[in-house]
Amino acid sequence: MVKTARPDVKGFYDEKTGSIQYVVSCPQTRKAAIIDPVWDFDEKAARTCTSHADEILAHVASAGLDVVWILDTHPHADHFSAAPYLKEKLGASTAIGEKVVEVQKLWKKIYNLGDGFATDGSQWDRLFKDGDTFKIGELDARVMFSPGHTLASITYVIGDAAFVHDTMMMPDSGTSRADFPGGDARALYGSIQRILALPDDTRVFVGHDYGRDGRRPMWESTVKQQRSANIHLRGGTSETEYVRLREARDAELPLPHLMLAALQVNIRGGLVPAPEGNDVSYLKIPLNQFAGPSDVCGEGT
Numbered sequence: 001m002v003k004t005a006r007p008d009v010k011g012f013y014d015e016k017t018g019s020i021q022y023v024v025s026c027p028q029t030r031k032a033a034i035i036d037p038v039w040d041f042d043e044k045a046a047r048t049c050t051s052h053a054d055e056i057l058a059h060v061a062s063a064g065l066d067v068v069w070i071l072d073t074h075p076h077a078d079h080f081s082a083a084p085y086l087k088e089k090l091g092a093s094t095a096i097g098e099k100v101v102e103v104q105k106l107w108k109k110i111y112n113l114g115d116g117f118a119t120d121g122s123q124w125d126r127l128f129k130d131g132d133t134f135k136i137g138e139l140d141a142r143v144m145f146s147p148g149h150t151l152a153s154i155t156y157v158i159g160d161a162a163f164v165h166d167t168m169m170m171p172d173s174g175t176s177r178a179d180f181p182g183g184d185a186r187a188l189y190g191s192i193q194r195i196l197a198l199p200d201d202t203r204v205f206v207g208h209d210y211g212r213d214g215r216r217p218m219w220e221s222t223v224k225q226q227r228s229a230n231i232h233l234r235g236g237t238s239e240t241e242y243v244r245l246r247e248a249r250d251a252e253l254p255l256p257h258l259m260l261a262a263l264q265v266n267i268r269g270g271l272v273p274a275p276e277g278n279d280v281s282y283l284k285i286p287l288n289q290f291a292g293p294s295d296v297c298g299e300g301t
């Protein structure tokens with residue numbers, strides 16, 4: 001039997017959003033991919049900066065890596081994507097799942113964007129289809145659609161490592177929410193089952209962790225650990241049970257505080273809207289389009 005290749009994986013933690021960015025590389029060729037890089041945003045000053053992306057660039061340089069892909073798993077709701085910045089610095093191709101065009105259409109309506117906003121995914125170099133394969137040096141990479149958290153979410157399976165982003169979290173933290181526009185708890189359950197059907201020793205790298213009960217943030221587990229210990233999945237949780245649990249939990253969660261800022265950057269592939277006549281770019285916030293479990297403003301107020 002051919003042994004599955006084992007990529008080198010380094011996670012970079014963004015404390016502010018609890019996001020993990022990854023550099024995954026081929027030990028033989030030093031070719032590499034960056035997954036879900038964060039473009040920092042200070043919402044109080046509405047200022048962007050590239051501290052985290054620069055940390056990744058420093059790692060790439062010191063490890064002598066040749067980055068060939070900059071990959072996003074989905075349009076994120078909690079941070080801006082640093083893909084365009086890293087592409088400019090490294091010359092690598094950007095990619096995301098092809099269903100991103102549906103997310104673009106959905107949010108184009110919410111933001112009332114004009115005809116000038118293309119909803120064809122042309123903001124990325126490549127749009128992956130389910131089952132697409134590609135290479136990172138000698139590593140085989142495969143795309144698995146994983147809808148539920150968003151309708152465009154994908155998992156990258158690279159050698160023995162699965163980058164599952166916002167499907168499941170670390171075993172003690174359960175699974176990710178499915179209540180954003182285009183989210184679906186039932187679809188998420190199906191996506192998780194497909195990930196759990198990967199070989200037991202597949203390394204699972206999650207997209208978020210916030211620490212839990214005093215433990216430090218962590219991001220690596222295995223399919224076997226997820227199947228046996230994930231608090232939302234262990235014991236073979238049924239689809240009906242899962243959907244009930246997920247929807248009840250989501251109803252209690254406030255929206256991510258950067259969602260309405262982040263999506264309008266991320267549906268542009270990580271670019272801010274074109275500058276206006278004064279050379280300043282603006283984000284717009286749609287009023288009264290979302291309800292949250294807030295005790296200040298309930299639904300419909």
Ligand SMILES: [Fe+2]
Pocket residue numbers: 074075076077078149166
């Ligand atoms: Fe997400």
